[in-house]
Amino acid sequence: MPSLRRVLIFGTLLSSVAYFAALPFLPLVLTARGATDPATVGLAIGAIALIAALGGGPVGAVIDRTSARPFLITGLVLTALAYLVLAAVTDLVLSIAMIITLGVGRTLMEPASKHLLSTIDFRTGSGFRWRHAMLSLGAIAGPAAGAVTFGLSEQVYFAVPALLYAGYAVMLILITRSQDPAAVRDFVAPPAAVPDRPREGRGQLTRIIMIGILIFTVFSQLSTVFPLLLNERLGTTGVTHLAVLLIINAVLNLAWQFVLPRLRLTVRASMIIGTFAFVVALALFQLGLETVPLLYLGILFWSAGQSALLPGQEIMLHQLTGTSKGLAFGLGELRYLGFFLGPWLGGALSGNAPAAYPAVMFGVCLAAALLLLVHPYGARPPRPAARASAVPGGDHQQDDDQQ
Template sequence: MRVLAATTLVTSIAFFAMVPFLTLYLSDVTDLSAAAIGAAVGSIALISALGSFFSGALADRVGAVTLLRTGLGLYAAVCVALSLSDAVYAVLPLIVCLGCALTLCTPSLKKLLSLAAPGEGSVIFRVRYISQSLGAVLGPLVGAGAYLIDRRALFLCAGALFGLCLLIVQLGNGSLGALEAEREPSAAAGRAWGPALKDRRLFLAVGAGISITLVFSQFESIFPLYLKNEHGTAAAAYFSGLFAFHALIGIVFQFPAQWLARRFPQAAQAAVGCMGFCGAFVLFGLSEGGLLMLAAGVTVWTLGEAILMPMPDQITHRIAPDALKGAYFGFAELRYAGFFAGPLIGGALLGIGPAAYFTTLAVLAFLALPFLASPSLSAPREAAS
């Protein structure tokens, strides 16, 4: 668990040191429109959404540790390549390669976390969220500092961190390998796609995940462009500060999220989370770039995120057989289609105007509620700890 927590933390720092600044980077070095920039950055999620089912099933066959190492190595190599050229013909294919690395890493890491989780184990994905939030506190600060020094330093810092993560996994190879070895291989692993594709609950979890990520992706992709329209060159500093604030209170908000999980059904929790996202877009739209209103919006946004973001993983952990966890978590990564569609839709709406953007997203904030309120996805309330 220490190796997995460290891997999650360092990967999160590296990811958030680079990806949130890609929209600003492309805006600086290219003449692409906001929608085209959103599509380019969103391609990372699209590749992951399309490829993770295959990589997850492959993890069930050849081992999650092997695929995790391969993905981290690819991350590091792509970051080095991005630091060497800012030509559009080189940058855009390399951004797509970041999606390939994400495809290899995410289902493998989630499978290992799920195998290590005791009992229902849904708390392990709250721990994962906290580790990601800690990384998200540090990552944007590292990225903003590097970006202000030199745009290419952004990629060098991220590449070094991914390299460090690869070293952590290599040093913990024995314990991680033993974790997989504890589960006796099953013949079902060779037929992983069939059972997963027949499980209606998995499709509901994917629908919820796409709906959540379509909305959530706005904060990391289009929201910085809104800040750039309002604050110009100071946008990077504004965004890094707000993002660090959001990540820090995200850790604190896991306590009320867990309190809700112990006392209320999943549908009620989901309703509160959707209201948090909706309220944030209302406040952002009324802010006119003012820091106080932006901070208030980030606060209610983070409450919604703390409730909603772990839910698809918790559901998948609960319904997936041990022998097929790679395939189940891989298929669940189709939710990353929301990370592609979100920036594309958001960029187009922001091109129309801030009012159209924030109004539409406030409505879309409730897309996930019908999926999460489905009786077939009902979860037992978490015991007090």
């Protein structure tokens, strides 16, 4: 029987493939089912992230008082059922209701899975880099799988993600019935709150949430505003370049998760460097609208920044003291508000003040870097002894260094 850690990481791959297989074609499905207003389509799909962002905190707080297991399994089963209903019906209203249900399922799954991973990797947090590696792999395989299944039929297209989520749920149920007492204990036992230094913990949590919102405001540009700029400047060839850039980005993200730990940087240092990598990438993207090869140079910096920043925030939450883990990971989902702020801000600036667009995004990156440099209240927890590891998110990344 595999360990719970391996099940969680492999399950992340399954859910990532399912998510990225289904999401790109959802607008086409809703349009085919009668949604003629683009705003309605965007609102329905955007509700997935919005519900997860707003519901994560309350769900995380309940997890701290009970157990993560039922929330994760319930979220997986609920998501699988929603996809099965989408495969069985063609009614627009019911389809939108099921897409909203996907957001509810995500709200249950994300804080619970991160809480469990944090409990298992209590000393190093290396599982969060493996988690991001699996997300990157899913971002490569998912769209390809979605393109194939969507070409077959809508029923097959929705049935595949349903099976992947259901398979993940079955694995989790089986691991709790295994003969490994440690695995069962980690999975079932209610987590203990960490009440030491509560004032410092609240300040750090607020700062990490703010950093996450700023990072996702910039991160959202690659999949929202940037494609519009490419299409406007390069026409039909822009779509081709975008597809190639996204594939390169996903591959590099996977590779970076094995490279970054070997650089022996602290989490905070790697994230600060990541913000400046985003600045360089944004500048190269702007120049690449006129000189195409610079787009490909820009994606190298973008992938480096993304690989440091996205798992870095989760590792910071994992290392956080003075608050309950479920609540911390739940409130950490507020970073997805950046996916609403980013497209709105970027779209408004690129359309009405194109010269200000890159400058504002640079400013958002620098604001995140400044927050990373600030250490609230001046207190530092003691440095635990640890051995450096070559796996993603190695042991050298310590509590005090990430702060």
